[in-house]
Structure formats: C-alpha cells, structure tokens
Amino acid sequence: MASIYDTIIIGAGIAGASSAYFLKQKGKKVLVLDKQGIASGGSGAAGAFVSPKIGKGGPLQSLTNEAFVFAKDFYLEHFPHCYHRSGVVRIPKDEADAKKFALYAPHNENSYSKWEVEKLRAHQIKAPFESFFFDEAGACDAPEICKELLEDIDVRIDTVEKISYRDGLWVCMAAKQSGKERSSHYQAKSIVLATGYENRLFDMRYMGVKGTWGTRGDFRSQLPMKVSMHQSMSVSANINGIIRLGATHEKGVKEPTPCEEQQALSLKYHASALVDTSEMELVKIFCGMRAGSKDYFPLVGKVIDVATMLKRYPAIVRGAKPDLKYLDNLYICNGLGGRGFVFGPLMGKMLADLVVDQKEPDLRVNSDRLFLKWCRKSPELDDMR
Numbered sequence: 026m027a028s029i030y031d032t033i034i035i036g037a038g039i040a041g042a043s044s045a046y047f048l049k050q051k052g053k054k055v056l057v058l059d060k061q062g063i064a065s066g067g068s069g070a071a072g073a074f075v076s077p078k079i080g081k082g083g084p085l086q087s088l089t090n091e092a093f094v095f096a097k098d099f100y101l102e103h104f105p106h107c108y109h110r111s112g113v114v115r116i117p118k119d120e121a122d123a124k125k126f127a128l129y130a131p132h133n134e135n136s137y138s139k140w141e142v143e144k145l146r147a148h149q150i151k152a153p154f155e156s157f158f159f160d161e162a163g164a165c166d167a168p169e170i171c172k173e174l175l176e177d178i179d180v181r182i183d184t185v186e187k188i189s190y191r192d193g194l195w196v197c198m199a200a201k202q203s204g205k206e207r208s209s210h211y212q213a214k215s216i217v218l219a220t221g222y223e224n225r226l227f228d229m230r231y232m233g234v235k236g237t238w239g240t241r242g243d244f245r246s247q248l249p250m251k252v253s254m255h256q257s258m259s260v261s262a263n264i265n266g267i268i269r270l271g272a273t274h275e276k277g278v279k280e281p282t283p284c285e286e287q288q289a290l291s292l293k294y295h296a297s298a299l300v301d302t303s304e305m306e307l308v309k310i311f312c313g314m315r316a317g318s319k320d321y322f323p324l325v326g327k328v329i330d331v332a333t334m335l336k337r338y339p340a341i342v343r344g345a346k347p348d349l350k351y352l353d354n355l356y357i358c359n360g361l362g363g364r365g366f367v368f369g370p371l372m373g374k375m376l377a378d379l380v381v382d383q384k385e386p387d388l389r390v391n392s393d394r395l396f397l398k399w400c401r402k403s404p405e406l407d408d409m410r
C-alpha cells in the first residue's frame with residue numbers, strides 16, 4: 026500500500042522547495058515530484074540575485090521589498106553558506122534615468138547609501154552616474170539553496186501527467202519511465218502546483234502564467250569585484266573566481282531550447298559598459314523560463330473550479346460576482362517572475378499558512394484576484410457573452 030502524504034508538491038524549483046520547507050516546519054509529511062529533479066527549471070538558470078526593487082513606490086515595490094527583507098533574513102539565518110551578501114549597486118541606465126533616481130530615493134525602504142562616481146571607480150565600476158548601494162543585498166547559490174530547503178524531504182523524479190480527486194484524497198499519476206512496467210501513483214490530502222511556466226494539470230488560464238526565456242553566463246575572471254551590480258543586466262561580485270552575468274529576456278520562446286553561447290556572449294558585451302570584461306572567459310551557460318503572472322504579482326492561493334463556476338453562474342462572464350468555488354485542497358505557488366529567490370521564501374510561508382492553518386494569503390498575491398476579471402474580459406469566453 027503506497028504511503029499517503031499530507032501534501033504533494035509538483036515542482037522542485039524555488040517555489041516548490043520553499044513551500045515544502047515551510048510545510049515540513051509545520052510538521053507535515055511532504056513529497057516533492059519534479060520531472061527532471063531539483064532546480065531543473067527556471068530556478069537552475071537563475072543568477073539568483075536578491076535585491077530590493079527601486080521606483081516611485083506602489084504595491085509591487087512594497088511587496089517586493091517586504092519579500093526581500095524576509096528572504097535575506099531567512100537565508101542568512103538558516104542557510105548563510107548559500108547567500109553571498111555582496112551588496113548590490115543599482116546604476117542608472119542613462120542621464121534621464123539618473124534624474125529619476127532622485128525621485129526613487131524617498132521610496133528606498135531598505136538600508137542603502139549613495140555612491141558617487143569616484144566610489145564606483147574604486148570598485149571597478151565604470152558608470153558615470155551616482156548610484157544606490159544596497160548593502161544587505163546579494164546573490165544565492167540557486168541549486169544549492171533549493172537542495173538545502175528540501176533536505177530531509179522526500180523528492181522523486183517523475184513527470185506528473187494527471188491528478189484526480191477521489192474519496193478525500195488526491196492521486197498523482199506519473200508518466201511511465203523506461204525500464205518500468207507500470208507508472209507510479211502517489212496519494213496525498215492536498216496538492217500544491219509549483220510547476221512554473223507549465224500549467225497543464227488544471228484549468229488555470231485565469232492566472233495567465235507565461236514564461237519569459239532567459240540566458241545567464243558564468244565567466245572566469247581575475248577582476249577583484251567585491252560588490253554585485255545591476256543596470257539593465259546584473260553583474261555579480263567575483264565569487265571564487267567566477268563572475269555571473271545575467272540575464273537576457275528573450276521574447277517569443279514558447280518551449281525550452283538548448284542554451285545559446287551567443288546570448289551569453291551578448292551579456293559580456295553589455296557588461297563591458299560597466300566593468301572591464303577583457304579577460305573574462307565563458308565557462309558555463311544557463312538558460313530557462315521565468316514564470317510570471319498577468320499582473321506581475323506572485324500567485325499563492327487555492328485553485329478555483331473554473332468549469333463549475335462557468336456552468337453554475339453563466340452571468341459571471343457579464344459581471345456577476347458569485348461566491349467562488351474551489352477545488353478541494355488544491356493550491357498554487359507560482360508567478361514569481363524574475364524574482365523567484367526574492368519572493369520564494371515569503372510566498373512559501375504564506376502557502377504553508379494557507380494549507381495548514383487556512384490563513385488567507387495577502388490580497389496582493391492571492392490568486393483569486395484575477396478570476397472575475399478574466400471571466401469578464403477574456404476573449405476565450407467571448408462565445409458565452
């Protein structure tokens with residue numbers, strides 16, 4: 026008889042790994058399934074910079090900055106060897122952007138100082154504009170942190186093809202693997218979907234999760250760079266002789282493709298405006314998909330039973346607002362976009378609070394927010410209107 030878990034998490038990226046960690050902290054028996062293993066999706070490609078968001082304020086900036094504080098404190102307390110607190114310099118792109126930095130300054134909620142051009146020069150940075158330096162920011166070792174979060178948690182490599190709910194239990198059917206006669210199935214009281222850009226297991230169109238392809242390159246270098254920096258792209262501090270350059274945003278890539286050296290070399294070209302890249306030698310290329318939601322906020326919540334809602338309340342497509350019906354014990358943690366290592370820990374905690382204590386997630390990330398608007402506006406439902 027197969028064992029029954031409290032929760033099965035599908036996806037072992039930073040969203041799934043953080044969710045698993047906080048569920049385990051609450052004493053739950055957790056299984057994590059991933060088709061290719063830990064941090065094999067977008068999370069494995071990430072340069073994993075962890076820094077605040079700058080701008081003129083607003084809900085996304087304050088949420089990001091709350092998540093930043095939570096994440097760096099969490100990494101420093103529990104996994105200090107995976108978090109390199111190099112500090113991150115935020116550099117204006119051009120003269121016009123430099124003027125905007127004056128407007129951004131009052132909204133810098135995290136500890137920072139202003140760096141004049143001479144100070145930038147002293148740190149090997151060529152940029153000609155006053156910049157912000159966030160001393161608590163840094164970068165994670167992305168696969169390492171996912172592995173550490175999942176220590177002592179059951180993780181299996183299996184592709185989940187189908188999930189179904191029967192007699193109060195979810196059953197995950199995994200694909201048949203070569204050499205195995207039968208496909209595996211796993212049972213749990215609840216399921217968390219943390220599948221990144223792929224959302225084929227349920228009708229989650231209302232969340233509008235889409236992938237943006239990106240490439241990062243690791244370069245061997247002697248440059249004595251002590252701080253990381255971000256302008257239109259990020260350049261890490263020199264960590265054990267390696268500088269990470271990331272990342273490209275490649276539009277129109279729908280499915281993963283092999284990583285392209287050309288993309289990594291284009292990063293080196295762009296980095297040359299910031300630092301001396303002449304002796305940098307490409308040693309490894311990473312690429313992957315960032316999964317973002319329609320409104321760029323993360324998605325944490327229960328999954329709405331879309332089919333039942335549309336059947337029971339057809340007027341919903343014309344603006345009716347009935348109570349929402351959810352699929353029993355099915356949850357999501359996704360939409361971390363280009364900041365998975367900033368949002369991951371706080372979203373994983375909110376997810377665990379929801380699953381175990383039925384504590385509703387913060388309204389800014391609650392995935393319900395997108396449903397009624399999708400019903401009213403989505404062209405996919407035009408024929409019902």
Ligand SMILES: Cc1cc2nc3c(=O)[nH]c(=O)nc-3n(C[C@H](O)[C@H](O)[C@H](O)COP(=O)(O)OP(=O)(O)OC[C@H]3O[C@@H](n4cnc5c(N)ncnc54)[C@H](O)[C@@H]3O)c2cc1C
Binds near residue numbers: 036064311
């Ligand atoms: C080039 C690049 C650079 C980046 N740099 C940064 C950065 O500096 N800082 C930062 O914070 N973030 C960065 N990101 C973003 C970060 O990587 C993402 O936010 C993060 O990957 C989101 O994690 P996730 O767990 O939601 O998705 P993923 O990491 O994509 O994980 C989803 C997992 O689900 C698995 N899966 C999907 N379907 C199934 C199924 N049916 N059965 C079993 N398993 C399944 C996949 O195999 C995958 O491992 C970067 C991303 C890229 C691509």
